[in-house]
Amino acid sequence: MISFKNPTCYQVGFLFIFQPKFKYMKIKKDTFLIAFSIIKIFAFAQSNSPYTIRNSAEFESLEKLPIIQTNTNANGGGILTYAKGENIEKIAFQTFSADLNIENSNTPNIKSLFANKKTYFSRFLSLNKKSYVFVREVFKETKTEGVSAVEISPSSLEAVGEPIKLFETSRGIIYGGYGYSSSTSNDKSKIFYKYDLFNRERKDAINKQEFGLYMFDENMKQLWGGEYEMPYTEAKMDILDYQVSNDGKLYMLLRVIESEGKASGSHFEIFVYEKGKNEPKIIELKIDEYTPRSTYIYEDKNNNIIIAGFYSKKGNPSIDGAFMVKLDVTNGKFSKLGGGYYEIPSELIKSYMTDKQKEKLEKKEKKNEGNEKKDLGINDLIIQKVHFLENGSTVIVSEIYFVVTTTTYDSKGNSRTTYNTYANDIFVFNIDPTGNLAWVKKIPKRQHEGGSSGTGISISSIVKNNHVHLFYLDHIENFTLKENEAPRMHQSRAGGYIAGIDINEKGDIIKYNLGPAAQFETNMYMRNFVAGNKNNMVAIERKKKKNMLFSIDIK
Numbered sequence: 001m002i003s004f005k006n007p008t009c010y011q012v013g014f015l016f017i018f019q020p021k022f023k024y025m026k027i028k029k030d031t032f033l034i035a036f037s038i039i040k041i042f043a044f045a046q047s048n049s050p051y052t053i054r055n056s057a058e059f060e061s062l063e064k065l066p067i068i069q070t071n072t073n074a075n076g077g078g079i080l081t082y083a084k085g086e087n088i089e090k091i092a093f094q095t096f097s098a099d100l101n102i103e104n105s106n107t108p109n110i111k112s113l114f115a116n117k118k119t120y121f122s123r124f125l126s127l128n129k130k131s132y133v134f135v136r137e138v139f140k141e142t143k144t145e146g147v148s149a150v151e152i153s154p155s156s157l158e159a160v161g162e163p164i165k166l167f168e169t170s171r172g173i174i175y176g177g178y179g180y181s182s183s184t185s186n187d188k189s190k191i192f193y194k195y196d197l198f199n200r201e202r203k204d205a206i207n208k209q210e211f212g213l214y215m216f217d218e219n220m221k222q223l224w225g226g227e228y229e230m231p232y233t234e235a236k237m238d239i240l241d242y243q244v245s246n247d248g249k250l251y252m253l254l255r256v257i258e259s260e261g262k263a264s265g266s267h268f269e270i271f272v273y274e275k276g277k278n279e280p281k282i283i284e285l286k287i288d289e290y291t292p293r294s295t296y297i298y299e300d301k302n303n304n305i306i307i308a309g310f311y312s313k314k315g316n317p318s319i320d321g322a323f324m325v326k327l328d329v330t331n332g333k334f335s336k337l338g339g340g341y342y343e344i345p346s347e348l349i350k351s352y353m354t355d356k357q358k359e360k361l362e363k364k365e366k367k368n369e370g371n372e373k374k375d376l377g378i379n380d381l382i383i384q385k386v387h388f389l390e391n392g393s394t395v396i397v398s399e400i401y402f403v404v405t406t407t408t409y410d411s412k413g414n415s416r417t418t419y420n421t422y423a424n425d426i427f428v429f430n431i432d433p434t435g436n437l438a439w440v441k442k443i444p445k446r447q448h449e450g451g452s453s454g455t456g457i458s459i460s461s462i463v464k465n466n467h468v469h470l471f472y473l474d475h476i477e478n479f480t481l482k483e484n485e486a487p488r489m490h491q492s493r494a495g496g497y498i499a500g501i502d503i504n505e506k507g508d509i510i511k512y513n514l515g516p517a518a519q520f521e522t523n524m525y526m527r528n529f530v531a532g533n534k535n536n537m538v539a540i541e542r543k544k545k546k547n548m549l550f551s552i553d554i555k
Contacts, residue, residue, distance in 0.1 A: 049512045051469075051500045055520065056100035056549035062092040062107060088114075088121045088135055093157040100549050106157035110135070110150055113163050120177055122147060127218045128188040135163065136177050144170045147180065147193065149220045164220040169212055169227065172198040185244040186299055190223070191216050192244045197227065204234035213273055215248050223248045224275040231282070232256060240268075243297045243305065249274040251305055251327075253297045268292055270307070272329055283332040287323050289314060290341065296383040300394070305329065308396060310381055311341065318377025320344065322396060322429050322440075338435020344427065345440070346376045352425075352444035354486050381427060387463045391505060392433030395468050397461050399445075400424035403452050419452035425487075426459065428468065430507060439507035444481060445472065449492035456492030458527040464535050464554050470501035471526045471537060471552060479513045498524060500552075514552075522548065 094105040110133060111119065118138040125132055132149040139145060146168030151160040173179035174196040182193045193214045201207035214225030230237060236257040243251045250273040258265045268285035285292060285307060295309030305327040310319040321343035325334040346365060350358045365376055380402040387395040400423070407417045426443040447457035459472040473496035475488035490496045498514035517524040522541040529537040529552065537552040 049500065049514070050502055050555040051512060051514055052553045052555075053498075053514060053520075054100060054551045054553060056096070056102075058543055058546040058548055059102060060546055062094070062105060063090055088119050088133075091121060091133060093152065095154075095157070096549060100551065104157060108152070108157065108159045110159055113150060113159060114148075122177065122180060123182060124152075125182065125184065125191065126188070127184060127191060130218055132220070133159075134166075134182070136180065137168075139168075142170070144168050145173060147195075166193065166216065166220065166222070167212060167214050167225065169195070169197070171210070171227070174198055183242065183244050185246045185248075187246045189218050189246060190244055190248050191218075191220075192242075192250055193225075199234075207234050208232065209234050209237075213250065215244070215250065215273075215275075217248070224273075226278075228273070228280070240295060241297050243299055245299050245305065246303060249329075251297055252280070253295060253307070268295055268307075270297070270327065281329070281332070283327065283329075286334065287311060287325060287341070290320075290323065292323065293319055294382045296386065298386055301388050306337075306386075307334070308386060309383065310398075312377065316377060318379055319381050320377050322398075324394070324396075324431060324435070336435065337431070339437055340435065342429055342431070342437040342440065344378065348440065348442050349376050349378060351442055351483055352481065352485065352487060355484050357486060358484070378427070384459060385461050387461065387468060389463060389466045389505065391466050393438065393466070393505065394431040395463065396429040396431070397459070397468070397470070398427045398429070399459060400427075401454070401458065403454075405452075419450070421449045421452055421454040421457065423447040423454060423457040423459070423472075426470065426501075428470075428503060430505075441503065441507055441509060443470070443501060443509070443511075444478070444487040445474065446487045446489040447473070447492065448489055455527070456523060456525050457490070460526050460529040460537055462531045462535075462537055462554070466505040468501075468503040469554055470499075470503075471529060472499050473497065473517060473524065473526055474499040476513075476516075479511065493523065498526070520548075520550070524550070 089111045090107060091110055092105065092107040095103045097103045114135065114137065116137050116139065118140065120136040122134040122136045125134065131152045131154060133152055135148050135150060137146055137148060147166045148163040149166055150163050152158070153160050179196040180193065182191060184191050193216070195212040197210040197212065199207045199209070208230050210227060210229045212227050215223040217223060238255045239252060240255055241253040245251065252271040252273070254269050254271065255266050256269055258267065270283045270285060271280040272283065273280045285295070290311040291314060293310040293312055295307060297305065297307055300306050306324060307327060308322065308324040311321060311323045312318060313320050321341060323341050324337050325340060326337055327334055350361050353361070361376060378400065380400050381398050382401050383396055383398050385397040387397065389395060402422055404420045404422070405417060407415055409415050424446055426445055428441045428443070430438040432438045449455070449457045457473070459470050461468060461470045463469070473490055475490045476497050477488045479497070481487055495516060495518045497516050500512040500514050502510045502512065520541070520543070522543045524541060529539040532538040532551065535554045538550065540547050540549050
């Protein structure tokens with residue numbers, strides 16, 4: 001049921017970030033049965049749906065500044081921040097009440113705290129109990145630049161105290177202000193800041209990338225930091241992911257190219273940076289006889305560092321299943337959590353296809369019977385989210401996601417490159433508390449968007465009471481999809497219907513149609529929704545020339 005007016009009131013707690021329009025250029029077969037099921041389809045707008053969509057009244061952001069990001073706020077209040085132009089003369093905040101009404105707003109004069117004229121808004125982050133505006137400073141006289149933090153009171157929305165200088169460098173930052181990035185630990189007690197230093201060499205084949213890496217506590221006290229050089233050249237490494245642990249370490253996941261040429265291999269390594277160590281500890285990721293593909297690093301509820309992702313059997317280019325291993329930093333070893341490797345059943349892969357498509361795969365499967373290198377697999381599967389359930393299970397939400405790049409040439413030799421982004425079937429893995437696979441599910445989906453951003457496609461997810469809830473925009477005909485049918489394509493910016501997927505701890509799936517996105521007179525881009533503090537997903541959408549705050553409440 002969809003509700004618009006007089007929404008039920010309860011504590012919400014979310015943070016929304018508005019910023020200038022800058023260009024910003026994570027198996028063996030188990031002996032037990034792996035369960036998989038067909039989605040149960042209900043009629044449109046069911047009265048027994050566990051979801052209710054609420055919205056605020058239309059409102060204008062201060063100075064009519066654009067919204068580009070939505071985040072939750074750990075201190076329980078809703079805060080809006082946004083900036084305009086290259087400097088920090090205009091940074092504004094707004095708070096919302098539980099019934100989605102604006103409670104407070106303010107534009108603190110952060111610019112007056114800095115004598116330096118070349119000051120630029122960098123980002124806004126909330127930690128466990130404190131929130132900060134981070135400001136980039138460029139010093140013309142000394143030819144240096146750095147970042148300072150200004151604390152913001154969640155009640156008055158004013159700056160608290162003087163700016164805290166975090167670091168300064170004379171090397172120069174790649175892409176200027178866009179060369180900075182940051183992340184927080186799971187418990188929001190630590191913040192990590194990274195900046196990319198200018199290359200010493202022009203060629204990637206000989207240049208070793210250098211970074212500034214700094215770790216701070218919630219009071220912006222530096223725990224460790226400095227400038228570090230990678231042991232590999234840029235041509236031989238890609239940084240894929242990193243995790244800030246609750247105890248203040250940085251775990252960086254890299255792919256390392258082993259040799260040059262088309263037939264070159266690669267492997268994954270974890271760099272561990274910590275206090276008191278000038279160089280990182282380097283640990284190569286090995287998962288028995290399998291080849292790891294897309295990978296993801298995270299810290300679980302027990303403070304274990306987990307590497308999860310997908311693997312292929314030796315020689316098979318496609319993904320055969322998922323893996324999850326625990327890292328022992330002391331001895332540099334990986335250990336399986338229970339089964340450790342979770343193969344995707346071929347029958348699940350062949351579900352939600354036309355009879356012709358399925359028959360084609362079955363012929364291929366029969367032809368390659370006994371040859372593990374040619375088992376049925378999946379391409380372009382990536383992890384979108386890892387959830388921890390109250391019953392001790394771990395849920396991996398993944399999606400087939402890829403970008404197709406096409407370059408054409410006219411008669412004069414002029415080139416034109418176009419991009420198309422696709423977000424297709426969802427695969428959800430449930431790993432029980434002993435580390436064994438309880439179930440794996442496939443949710444059929446087809447989404448397309450022109451360009452490479454994928455803003456209007458993909459999914460968001462949240463957990464409540466050991467249930468996993470997924471949300472995305474779908475084609476109307478997919479709500480009555482049969483198992484021997486392929487899903488219809490949803491085209492981004494073409495309306496679509498809001499799909500809500502409820503998966504219980506046994507793996508039973510119910511798909512709900514929450515109605516057309518057009519009824520809200522906005523895009524309702526589901527990937528922008530993030531978890532609120534009270535069993536809800538929240539986001540701000542543009543409605544014509546004004547803004548509207550939406551909350552998807554989960555019973």
